Amino acid sequence: MLFSVLIYASEDFIDALSPEEHAALLKKHGAFHEHTKANRNFAAATKLMSTGTSVTISRDSDDFVVTDGPFAETKEQFMGFYLLDCATLEEAIEAVKILPLDHGRIEIRPVEFFEGADFKNAERLVINAS
Amino acid sequence: MPSAWLSTHLRAARPRALAALNRVFGDIDLAEDAFQEASLKALRSWSPDQLPADTVAWLIVAGRNAGIDTLRKRRRETLTAPEDLEPTFDGSHPEDGLSEDIDHAVYRDDILRLLFTCCHPVLRKDQQIALSLKVVAGLSVEEVARAFLVQPKTMEQRITRAKKKLQAARLDYEVPDATGRAQRLSAVANAIYLVFNEGYSASQGSELIRETLCEEAVRLARLLVRLFPEEPELRGLLALCLIQHSRRQARLDGDGQLVTLEHQDRTLWDRRLIAEGNILLQTALLRTRPGPLQIEAAIAATHTRAASYDDTDWAEIDRLYRALEHVRPSPVVALNRAVVQAKLEGPEAALMRLEPLAAPLERYPGYHTVRASFLAEIGRFEDAQDAYRLALALAGTEVERAYIRRKLAGAAPEPPPV
Numbered sequence: 274m275l276f277s278v279l280i281y282a283s284e285d286f287i288d289a290l291s292p293e294e295h296a297a298l299l300k301k302h303g304a305f306h307e308h309t310k311a312n313r314n315f316a317a318a319t320k321l322m323s324t325g326t327s328v329t330i331s332r333d334s335d336d337f338v339v340t341d342g343p344f345a346e347t348k349e350q351f352m353g354f355y356l357l358d359c360a361t362l363e364e365a366i367e368a369v370k371i372l373p374l375d376h377g378r379i380e381i382r383p384v385e386f387f388e389g390a391d392f393k394n395a396e397r398l399v400i401n402a403s
Numbered sequence: 404m405p406s407a408w409l410s411t412h413l414r415a416a417r418p419r420a421l422a423a424l425n426r427v428f429g430d431i432d433l434a435e436d437a438f439q440e441a442s443l444k445a446l447r448s449w450s451p452d453q454l455p456a457d458t459v460a461w462l463i464v465a466g467r468n469a470g471i472d473t474l475r476k477r478r479r480e481t482l483t484a485p486e487d488l489e490p491t492f493d494g495s496h497p498e499d500g501l502s503e504d505i506d507h508a509v510y511r512d513d514i515l516r517l518l519f520t521c522c523h524p525v526l527r528k529d530q531q532i533a534l535s536l537k538v539v540a541g542l543s544v545e546e547v548a549r550a551f552l553v554q555p556k557t558m559e560q561r562i563t564r565a566k567k568k569l570q571a572a573r574l575d576y577e578v579p580d581a582t583g584r585a586q587r588l589s590a591v592a593n594a595i596y597l598v599f600n601e602g603y604s605a606s607q608g609s610e611l612i613r614e615t616l617c618e619e620a621v622r623l624a625r626l627l628v629r630l631f632p633e634e635p636e637l638r639g640l641l642a643l644c645l646i647q648h649s650r651r652q653a654r655l656d657g658d659g660q661l662v663t664l665e666h667q668d669r670t671l672w673d674r675r676l677i678a679e680g681n682i683l684l685q686t687a688l689l690r691t692r693p694g695p696l697q698i699e700a701a702i703a704a705t706h707t708r709a710a711s712y713d714d715t716d717w718a719e720i721d722r723l724y725r726a727l728e729h730v731r732p733s734p735v736v737a738l739n740r741a742v743v744q745a746k747l748e749g750p751e752a753a754l755m756r757l758e759p760l761a762a763p764l765e766r767y768p769g770y771h772t773v774r775a776s777f778l779a780e781i782g783r784f785e786d787a788q789d790a791y792r793l794a795l796a797l798a799g800t801e802v803e804r805a806y807i808r809r810k811l812a813g814a815a816p817e818p819p820p821v
Contacts, residue, residue, distance in 0.1 A: 288622045289415035325628035325641060326682045341686060342632025346507045375408055375451055
């Protein structure tokens with residue numbers, strides 16, 4: 274089963290981190306990469322740019338409307354996600370415990386359908402929930 | 404020993420909480436003291452495992468209580484205290500419900516008011532920078548003093564004088580209308596760019612504190628972009644800061660000497676910051692509301708697209724400078740454009756373009772170095788040396804002087820090939 278691991282944190286907080294604290298955070302992500310790769314759970318990692326770079330597209334009757342900023346103004350922002358290929362939810366939960374959780378929240382949500390392109394090699398990987 | 408995570412939470416919460424306290428008390432000094440008290444209380448009662456659900460709201464309530472205590476004490480101490488010492492509460496403050504989120508719009512107005520107060524037009528530029536760093540970013544007086552190479556005591560006095568000026572100016576605490584808000588946003592964006600430039604210009608202070616200034620400016624710009632996503636000029640500000648900041652490793656050589664754009668090792672540029680700056684600029688330009696910071700960011704972005712200095716798209720940069728001259732004309736912009744035009748039309752034509760700038764930029768060292776470099780290019784070495792000497796006499800810092808001395812030494816005919 275493919276699980277998405279959705280990471281939420283306050284950008285105010287992330288921006289306030291000292292370089293040392295930031296390094297400590299990245300170290301935990303590094304440990305997570307190592308663990309999930311060793312267990313062959315790792316599928317993908319995606320870190321998003323700041324929400325300041327976001328635009329949101331909606332439709333107003335016949336017109337497309339592009340507004341600046343993220344879809345919702347929230348105290349914590351969506352920072353990025355991992356995809357893990359785990360046999361059980363429990364396995365995914367155990368892996369996520371390696372990630373930094375001193376602040377923010379991490380949501381695990383199973384993937385119903387996934388299609389990805391290996392755009393460097395033009396190969397394609399399709400995974401359906403089963 | 405307070406946990407590092409707790410002080411980071413306080414640092415993160417500071418601008419919003421302090422801005423709300425500034426609204427409540429209508430007094431920056433009192434708001435700062437109240438925030439300080441609230442922070443001490445937080446350090447005693449928070450733990451990494453047990454943080455309040457909303458740290459900002461918690462600090463606002465604690466700070467408000469601390470501030471009211473202070474006002475009551477002052478009132479007891481001075482028998483003839485005026486009535487208006489008590490802040491005027493109408494009983495319905497947004498932070499009353501601790502668990503409820505403060506409305507986004509309230510934060511927007513609060514932060515804008517706080518920042519605008521710190522960079523109010525009655526203040527000198529250096530006071531604006533000092534207040535923004537001390538009050539909003541929360542740097543210590545010692546840190547701000549180090550950035551300006553003055554004694555902490557001197558900086559303390561400078562900040563006190565600035566605050567007195569603000570009190571005398573009797574600032575308006577009303578929520579501004581659309582025009583007023585646009586003016587404030589523009590003043591605030593410029594002030595943040597001043598903070599960034601103070602760190603970036605390598606003018607004074609240790610490298611470490613300069614880097615801190617740049618990073619604080621980026622942090623404030625990020626906060627503003629989050630609060631005002633619909634303002635393209637703020638995205639332009641953040642884009643500009645990020646793209647400039649991406650060159651920090653390449654701007655000084657091993658001996659701390661300035662390296663100009665032409666000679667920078669472009670592999671040292673931080674591509675991650677450049678990518679973010681470029682996309683910010685793209686989103687800003689979707690709005691078709693150009694402003695000077697967006698144009699400056701576009702100029703910086705054009706440089707990032709060139710693999711080498713020789714590959715620079717000077718025609719595009721010239722178009723952008725023309726646009727900048729249109730929205731914000733100044734002799735310095737004209738000078739920068741002349742540098743670009745020298746690439747397109749040659750040094751002699753550019754030299755002609757400098758003539759009308761001679762009077763307004765007489766005391767500006769950059770004018771004389773640019774002119775000197777044009778003169779050297781066309782072989783008028785003696786005139787070039789004179790111009791470099793003028794620049795040397797006007798330059799404010801040792802880094803600049805060292806740079807000009809090197810140029811002066813190089814302004815000579817090529818030695819004959821051996």
